[in-house]
Amino acid sequence: MAVLACTGEGRARDYLRVFHKEKELSDQRLPVVTVPTTASAGGGGIGPQCLALYEAEEALVPLHARDLAPDLAIVDPTLTVTLPLQAERSMALGAWSVCFDALLCGSVRGVLANLAMADLILRGASELGRGLGMGSGNDKGETKRRHLAQGSVAAGRLLRLVKAPPIQSLARCLAPLFPLATYSQLAAVLLRSYLAVLADRRQQGELGGEAWNEALLLRMGAATCSARDGPGANGGGLLEMAEWAWEESQKAGLRSLLDYRALDKETKDAEALAGQVMSVLALFEVEGGPALEADVVRDVLEVSLGT
Known part of the structure; x- marks a missing residue:
């Protein structure tokens, strides 16, 4: 499961459109990298900004709604504004x-x-x-x-x-x-x-x-x-x-x-x-x-x- 640490669904889809073409999504899946998942120092918790991307369903779901605790994520470039x-x-x-x-x-x-x-x-x-x-x-x-x-x-x-x-x-x-x-x-x-x-x-x-x-x-x-x-x-x-x-x-x-x-x-x-x-x-x-x-x-x- 790939995780987007981002400011909302719109920003997440913007991110995917900019960095991953549809072909790349199907052929290579999404890259992941360890990042803080909240704006708190160290990023130990899960906040409402964190969305999980379920690739099979092509759906973005708030992480806290599923009670998940992943440690891998993709960085939304806009996230660094608020961190x-x-x-x-x-x-x-x-x-x-x-x-x-x-x-x-x-x-x-x-x-x-x-x-x-x-x-x-x-x-x-x-x-x-x-x-x-x-x-x-x-x-x-x-x-x-x-x-x-x-x-x-x-x-x-x-x-x-x-x-x-x-x-x-x-x-x-x-x-x-x-x-x-x-x-x-x-x-x-x-x-x-x-x-x-x-x-x-x-x-x-x-x-x-x-x-x-x-x-x-x-x-x-x-x-x-x-x-x-x-x-x-x-x-x-x-x-x-x-x-x-x-x-x-x-x-x-x-x-x-x-x-x-x-x-x-x-x-x-x-x-x-x-x-x-x-x-x-x-x-x-x-x-x-x-x-x-x-x-x-x-x-x-x-x-x-x-x-």
Whole structure:
């Protein structure tokens, strides 16, 4: 089931008409991407703005009327007008994470020899980055919404093509272990870990094609340059962290990029943190949470921890 987070049925149908021709609807189905489903920060609830699109019936039904709780949605570009800044950035970070997950998952499995896939990843991340970097003034609002919407659509198509471990699910899974950490800090840690794995695989010759270079990795990081929890030290741009991670990955042999001390003051060594993380992943699998690619996640954690 596809879900439209939008301002009403008219806007939903406008969205479908603009971004999906009738042929595309029947051939490819709708792309989906994780976004907040209400205007509240974090988007944990279901509000009257959320409509479920039942494709077989071609009917739009308010989500709250069916008592459903989906976690996948398509972004209506007009939604960013009413979203608070934090929720807007959370939405864009969710779409960006799909692009980055596709990059990692594709590199691991060797499916990115198709440069069209690489272009889709880079285009999605770049559009989101452009939108995030713009202000909310009247002269920029329409352009900003277009960038965010186009990036989200690209992310949705990737989600259909590549099954990847969702960075957001893993971050939320780990969050209880690190009460001192904000969500953006956890996302930044995973970003650094992913960069380390990608750089490692690239050095070993497992990434092919001219698209895989330093500029690509840095542009992926640039897509989160404005993703932050709020003003001050708790958030901060992730572009600088992406640049730092790339430099450090070369200096430090692509190891030990996870700054666990910044997350948990009681954790003094990587081995202890690795045990905590693996325990959480074990619970995650047993309790039937979102399907994480366990081998990929473990690979990421092992490389980032230097184990």
